[in-house]
Amino acid sequence: MLKTFPKGGVHPAENKVTASKPIETLPVPKTVSIPVAQHLGAPSTPEVKKGDTVKAGQLIAKSSAFVSTNIHSSVSGKVLKVDKVTDTSGYRQTAVVIQVEGDEWDESIDTGKELKKDTGLTGEEIRNKTLEAGIVGLGGATFPSHIKLSVPKGKKAEVLIINGAECEPYLTADHRLMLEKGEELMVGIRLLMKALDVEKAMIGIENNKPDAIEHLSSLAGKYKGVSVHPLKVMYPQGAEKQLIKALINREVPSGGLPIDVGTVVHNVGTAVAVYEAVQKNKPLIERVVTVSGESLKNPGNFMVRIGTPVSELIEAAGGLPDDTGKIISGGPMMGKALNSLEVPIAKGTSGILVFPENKAKRDKPQNCIRCAKCVSICPMGLEPYLLRSASEREMWEMVENERVMDCMECGSCSYICPSRLPLLDYIRLGKSTVSKIIRSRKQ
Amino acid sequence: MSDVVVYSIVSLSVLGTLAAIILYIIAQKFKVYEDPRIDKVQEALPGANCGGCGMPGCRPFAEELVKADDISELNCPVADNEAMGEIAKILGKELGEKTPLVAVVKCNGSPEHRPKTSHYEGASECRIATELYRGESDCPYGCLGLGECERACKFDAIHINKETGLPVVTDEKCTACNACVVACPRDIIELRKKNKKDRKVYVSCINEDKGGIARKSCKVACIGCGKCVEVCQFDAITLENNLAYIDSYKCTLCRKCPPVCPTNAILEENFPPRKEKKKAGDSAANKS
Amino acid sequence: MSKLLTVSPSPHTFGGDNVKKLMYGVILALLPALAVSVYFFGIGALVVTAVSIISCIGFEYLIQKFLMKTEPTISDGSAAVTGLLLAFNLPSNLPVWIIIIGALVSIGVGKMSFGGLGNNPFNPALVGRVFMLISFPVQMTSWPEPVAARTQYTDAVTGATPLDVMKEGIADGVPVSQLMGEVPGYLDLFIGRMGGCIGEISAAALILGGIYLLVRKIISWHIPVSIIATIAVFTGILWGANPEANADPVFHILTGGILLGAIFMATDYATSPMTAKGMWIYGVGIGIITVTIRVWGAYPEGMSFAILIMNAFVPVINKYVKPKRFGEEIKNG
Known part of the structure; x- marks a missing residue:
C-alpha cells in the first residue's frame, strides 16, 4: 500500500506533459522587475536607487522584520527605477526595475558546476546563509526558510520531510529538479538536517514520478539518514499537513505548525537552493518554472531569473496561442490567474499555465443539491x-x-x-x- | 352519533379552557415589565430595521432611546424630522440637530473612461473580487461594479447602471442609512451633506496613485494637480495622497472648481445649465 | 491577443461531474429495475412510469415558469428522477388521474414549495407516495399479479404481496414456516417475480443499479449499507427469538421497498445527512423504524414512513454531527 493522507482528496487529470522535458536555461531578458514582496511576511526594504549599477547576486532589498528575507538582483545592469509594478497579486507593488547590461555575477558566487559535498559550517551558519541568500519555500507558499530552520525553544525536530510530491496538475518543475539535480538535492538535504540537528530525512514523492523515485532512491544510499517514499497520487498530497500525516502519521494540531509534531517540511526546490546558497554562495536569483498548457507549441521547464516578465517565458514556449483565455501563475488548483503578461516571475512562481478560452470560463452555478x-x-x-x-x-x-x-x-x-x-x-x-x-x- | 358530537364538544371545550387557564397563569407568573414607551417609540420609528443607527434593529434602538438621558446623539437616519419630533415628544427629551445626508458614489469609471483590461469570472461579489486583484480595469481603487451596494440597500435607492457598470443613487429614496458605505469594500461611497434640490459638487474619484498612473488607468481620474484647491475660496478642498477631496460641509456650491479640473473628475449635479461655459471659466481664472 | 484575459480565483480546473450527469446517472441505474418491472407487469408499468415522469417534469416547468418566475431547470433531470422514483413506488394498475395528483403533490408540495432542487427537507417522491397512500388506500394497495397482468392496465388481476401475506398470516397466528410456503421462493423474490410496486420487486436489478451508483461515486456506501445491516440485525434478533412468529432477515430484505429505499430513496442528496457519521445514524434510524412498522405497525411496509421520519431529523444530524476535523486530536504514532 502506498502512503497517503487518510481523509478526502481529489484526483484531477494530471496533464504532466512537460515531465520529459529537460530544464532549459532561459536567456537573460532585457529588463527585470524584482518585487520587494515575494515572500510571506513583511516586504523587504529596497537598498538601491535609480541609476545604481548592480551585479547578479547583489543584495538589492534587505530583510525588514523577523518574518522577511533578503532579495538579490538576478541580473547585472542599471536600476531604472524603484516603482510600483503589477505583480502576481494583481495589484501594483513596489519593485526594483533593472535594465540588463551583460551578465556579470557577484565575485563571491562560485559559478562552477562541480558538486561540493562537504561543509565545515555549523547549523547556525547554515541558517544565516539561508537568510542572507533570501531563500523562501519554493513550493509556492514562499515562507522564509530560515525561520523554519530555527527550532523554537522547548521544541525538537526529529525528522526532516522533503516535499517532492508535486501534486498540482501540469507542474513538473520539482520533478525535473529531482532528476537533474539529485546530488545537489541530497547535499542540500544533509545541510538542512545539520541546521535542524536531525538524523532522519524522508523524501515524499507521488507515485506518478517513478523515474525520480528510482533516481533518488539510488542516491539515497550514499547519504546517511535520507530515505525516499513513494506516495499515492492524490491531491493535495503535497500540502504540508497532509504530507506529514502520510509519511509519519502525525497530525499537526489545528492552528499549529509542523514543529509541534517534531518535524519540518521543505520543498525539494528549497533544498537545492540551500545547497547553492551554502556551498556555492549563490543567492536565490533564479528558479525552475514549468510553462505548460494544451495549446502551447513548446511547453517545457525553464531555469528563469527572478523578475523576468511572464511574456518572455511564453515566447520561449512557442508564443501566446490565439485561443488564450487565462494565464495562471502556479498550478491549476491553487495558482493565481494573472491580469497582465508583464507580471514578473517571483520566487514562488512554480509554473505558468496558458489555458484556452473554453477552459478559462466557469460554468454557471446552480443550487446546492447537498450531495455532500x-x-x-x-x-x-x-x-x-x-x-x-x-x-x-x-x-x-x-x-x-x-x-x-x-x-x-x-x-x-x-x-x-x-x-x-x-x-x-x-x-x-x-x-x-x-x-x-x-x-x-x-x- | 349525536353522543359523539356532544362528547367531542365537551371534551374539547374542557381542554381548551384548561389550556387557557394554564397559559394565563404562566403569562402572569413570568411577566417581564417593559417600559410601555418602548412600544410607542418603536411604532414611531420607520421599522426598516436597516441598522443605520448602529443598533441591530428598530426595537433595540427604541430601547436605547428610552434608556438614554440625552438623545441628541442618537439619530435614526431614515426617520424624517417629524417622526423624530414625535419620539422626542413621547420621551420628553431634546432632539439633536440633524443634517440630512445622501450617499454619493465617488467613481466615474465607466468602460468608456476606464478601459477593461481583464475579465473577472468568479463569485459575483465585490468583496471577493477585491481580494483577488485590482479588478477588470487598471484602477485598483475604482468601482468593481458587482453590486455589493445594491444588495445592501434596503430602500431600493442604489442600482448598478448596466451601461456604465457603476452604481447610481436615487436621491429621493436614499435615507443615508450607511449600509452601502459599509458594504463597499473599496470605500467608494460617501455620505455627504444633502443640499437644496439635490445639488452636489464632488470629486468623483478616490484614486491615490500618482497622476500619470491614475490618468493611464482612467481618463476621469483625479490626478492630484491641485488646481481646484487653488480656485476654491472657502478652503473646502484638500489635497492628500494625490487626491483632492471636497468637504461637503464647507462647500458653498459656487461651482468654480469643476471647470478647472483637467480630467473632469469634479462633477456637478442637478444644477441648471451654465449660461456660457467660457464665461464661467474666465471668471474663475480671473479671481484666482 | 484580441480578447481580454480571464481572471478568477483558484481553482482553475474542475471535476467532470455536474448535476445533470449525476441525475442521468441515477436514471440509468434505475433502468434495469424498470426493465424487470415491464417484463413482469407489462404495459401497466410502462404507462404508470411514463405518466409519472411526464407529469413531474410538466409540473416543475409550470411552477418554475409561472409561479416562481424563474428560468425552468427541467433539463437537469432532477424532476425526471423524482417522477421515475414516484412511479417506482406505485402499483402498475394505478389510474392516470391519481398519478397526476401524486406528481403534483411530489413536485408542488414536496419540492418546489421549499424552493426547488436542494432545498426540500423531505424526499419529494415519498411525499407524493405517502399522500397517495393515505388518500387512495384502496387503489394504492391493490397489487397486480406478476406475469398474469402483462397485457392489462387498470383491470389487472390483483393479488397480495408477500409482505401482506406474512403480516396477515402472523396476525392470524399462522406459523411462519407455513406462510413461507404461500409466498414465492427466495429466487423468485430475488429476481422479482412477486406483487408489489413497480420499482421495488427485483432485488437483482436494484443491486445492479446500486453497484453502478457506487462505482460512479454518485452515492456513498454508508446509507444503503447501514440501512440493510440494521434491518438484517434487527429482524435477525426477532427471528432468532421466535422463528415461528417472525420472518427471517433474507425475506425482509428481499421483499417490499427496502432495497429501492436503501439504495435510491434514502440516498437522495438533499434529504440525507452530509457526513459519514451522520449517514450511519440516519441509516440505522431508517432500519429500526422500518422493522418496527413492519412487525408491530398497522402497515405491512414501513420504508417510506421510515425515510420521511428520518428526513425530518437530517437538519439536526447535520447540525450536531460534524466530520472528524484534521488536527483535532493530536495523535502521535
Missing part, C-alpha cells in the same frame, strides 16, 4: 457547503466556529462541486474576514 461531496473530499475535515452559506450570509461567528481557519484553500471543494458553486471563493472571504476579526480581538 465537498464534505467527503475536504482533506481538513471541514464542511465547505456550510462555510460557503455562512460566509455568504456574513455569519462570521459560525464561520469561525466551523473552523474556517483550518482551510488551506486547496480548492478540492470547488473542484468536485457538481453544482459548480464557487465554494472556495466564499470560504476565502470567510477566512480573511475571520482573521481580521481575530486580529482585532487580540488588540
Whole structure:
C-alpha cells in the first residue's frame, strides 16, 4: 500500500506533459522587475536607487522584520527605477526595475558546476546563509526558510520531510529538479538536517514520478539518514499537513505548525537552493518554472531569473496561442490567474499555465443539491457547503466556529462541486474576514 | 352519533379552557415589565430595521432611546424630522440637530473612461473580487461594479447602471442609512451633506496613485494637480495622497472648481445649465 | 491577443461531474429495475412510469415558469428522477388521474414549495407516495399479479404481496414456516417475480443499479449499507427469538421497498445527512423504524414512513454531527 493522507482528496487529470522535458536555461531578458514582496511576511526594504549599477547576486532589498528575507538582483545592469509594478497579486507593488547590461555575477558566487559535498559550517551558519541568500519555500507558499530552520525553544525536530510530491496538475518543475539535480538535492538535504540537528530525512514523492523515485532512491544510499517514499497520487498530497500525516502519521494540531509534531517540511526546490546558497554562495536569483498548457507549441521547464516578465517565458514556449483565455501563475488548483503578461516571475512562481478560452470560463452555478461531496473530499475535515452559506450570509461567528481557519484553500471543494458553486471563493472571504476579526480581538 | 358530537364538544371545550387557564397563569407568573414607551417609540420609528443607527434593529434602538438621558446623539437616519419630533415628544427629551445626508458614489469609471483590461469570472461579489486583484480595469481603487451596494440597500435607492457598470443613487429614496458605505469594500461611497434640490459638487474619484498612473488607468481620474484647491475660496478642498477631496460641509456650491479640473473628475449635479461655459471659466481664472 | 484575459480565483480546473450527469446517472441505474418491472407487469408499468415522469417534469416547468418566475431547470433531470422514483413506488394498475395528483403533490408540495432542487427537507417522491397512500388506500394497495397482468392496465388481476401475506398470516397466528410456503421462493423474490410496486420487486436489478451508483461515486456506501445491516440485525434478533412468529432477515430484505429505499430513496442528496457519521445514524434510524412498522405497525411496509421520519431529523444530524476535523486530536504514532 502506498502512503497517503487518510481523509478526502481529489484526483484531477494530471496533464504532466512537460515531465520529459529537460530544464532549459532561459536567456537573460532585457529588463527585470524584482518585487520587494515575494515572500510571506513583511516586504523587504529596497537598498538601491535609480541609476545604481548592480551585479547578479547583489543584495538589492534587505530583510525588514523577523518574518522577511533578503532579495538579490538576478541580473547585472542599471536600476531604472524603484516603482510600483503589477505583480502576481494583481495589484501594483513596489519593485526594483533593472535594465540588463551583460551578465556579470557577484565575485563571491562560485559559478562552477562541480558538486561540493562537504561543509565545515555549523547549523547556525547554515541558517544565516539561508537568510542572507533570501531563500523562501519554493513550493509556492514562499515562507522564509530560515525561520523554519530555527527550532523554537522547548521544541525538537526529529525528522526532516522533503516535499517532492508535486501534486498540482501540469507542474513538473520539482520533478525535473529531482532528476537533474539529485546530488545537489541530497547535499542540500544533509545541510538542512545539520541546521535542524536531525538524523532522519524522508523524501515524499507521488507515485506518478517513478523515474525520480528510482533516481533518488539510488542516491539515497550514499547519504546517511535520507530515505525516499513513494506516495499515492492524490491531491493535495503535497500540502504540508497532509504530507506529514502520510509519511509519519502525525497530525499537526489545528492552528499549529509542523514543529509541534517534531518535524519540518521543505520543498525539494528549497533544498537545492540551500545547497547553492551554502556551498556555492549563490543567492536565490533564479528558479525552475514549468510553462505548460494544451495549446502551447513548446511547453517545457525553464531555469528563469527572478523578475523576468511572464511574456518572455511564453515566447520561449512557442508564443501566446490565439485561443488564450487565462494565464495562471502556479498550478491549476491553487495558482493565481494573472491580469497582465508583464507580471514578473517571483520566487514562488512554480509554473505558468496558458489555458484556452473554453477552459478559462466557469460554468454557471446552480443550487446546492447537498450531495455532500465537498464534505467527503475536504482533506481538513471541514464542511465547505456550510462555510460557503455562512460566509455568504456574513455569519462570521459560525464561520469561525466551523473552523474556517483550518482551510488551506486547496480548492478540492470547488473542484468536485457538481453544482459548480464557487465554494472556495466564499470560504476565502470567510477566512480573511475571520482573521481580521481575530486580529482585532487580540488588540 | 349525536353522543359523539356532544362528547367531542365537551371534551374539547374542557381542554381548551384548561389550556387557557394554564397559559394565563404562566403569562402572569413570568411577566417581564417593559417600559410601555418602548412600544410607542418603536411604532414611531420607520421599522426598516436597516441598522443605520448602529443598533441591530428598530426595537433595540427604541430601547436605547428610552434608556438614554440625552438623545441628541442618537439619530435614526431614515426617520424624517417629524417622526423624530414625535419620539422626542413621547420621551420628553431634546432632539439633536440633524443634517440630512445622501450617499454619493465617488467613481466615474465607466468602460468608456476606464478601459477593461481583464475579465473577472468568479463569485459575483465585490468583496471577493477585491481580494483577488485590482479588478477588470487598471484602477485598483475604482468601482468593481458587482453590486455589493445594491444588495445592501434596503430602500431600493442604489442600482448598478448596466451601461456604465457603476452604481447610481436615487436621491429621493436614499435615507443615508450607511449600509452601502459599509458594504463597499473599496470605500467608494460617501455620505455627504444633502443640499437644496439635490445639488452636489464632488470629486468623483478616490484614486491615490500618482497622476500619470491614475490618468493611464482612467481618463476621469483625479490626478492630484491641485488646481481646484487653488480656485476654491472657502478652503473646502484638500489635497492628500494625490487626491483632492471636497468637504461637503464647507462647500458653498459656487461651482468654480469643476471647470478647472483637467480630467473632469469634479462633477456637478442637478444644477441648471451654465449660461456660457467660457464665461464661467474666465471668471474663475480671473479671481484666482 | 484580441480578447481580454480571464481572471478568477483558484481553482482553475474542475471535476467532470455536474448535476445533470449525476441525475442521468441515477436514471440509468434505475433502468434495469424498470426493465424487470415491464417484463413482469407489462404495459401497466410502462404507462404508470411514463405518466409519472411526464407529469413531474410538466409540473416543475409550470411552477418554475409561472409561479416562481424563474428560468425552468427541467433539463437537469432532477424532476425526471423524482417522477421515475414516484412511479417506482406505485402499483402498475394505478389510474392516470391519481398519478397526476401524486406528481403534483411530489413536485408542488414536496419540492418546489421549499424552493426547488436542494432545498426540500423531505424526499419529494415519498411525499407524493405517502399522500397517495393515505388518500387512495384502496387503489394504492391493490397489487397486480406478476406475469398474469402483462397485457392489462387498470383491470389487472390483483393479488397480495408477500409482505401482506406474512403480516396477515402472523396476525392470524399462522406459523411462519407455513406462510413461507404461500409466498414465492427466495429466487423468485430475488429476481422479482412477486406483487408489489413497480420499482421495488427485483432485488437483482436494484443491486445492479446500486453497484453502478457506487462505482460512479454518485452515492456513498454508508446509507444503503447501514440501512440493510440494521434491518438484517434487527429482524435477525426477532427471528432468532421466535422463528415461528417472525420472518427471517433474507425475506425482509428481499421483499417490499427496502432495497429501492436503501439504495435510491434514502440516498437522495438533499434529504440525507452530509457526513459519514451522520449517514450511519440516519441509516440505522431508517432500519429500526422500518422493522418496527413492519412487525408491530398497522402497515405491512414501513420504508417510506421510515425515510420521511428520518428526513425530518437530517437538519439536526447535520447540525450536531460534524466530520472528524484534521488536527483535532493530536495523535502521535
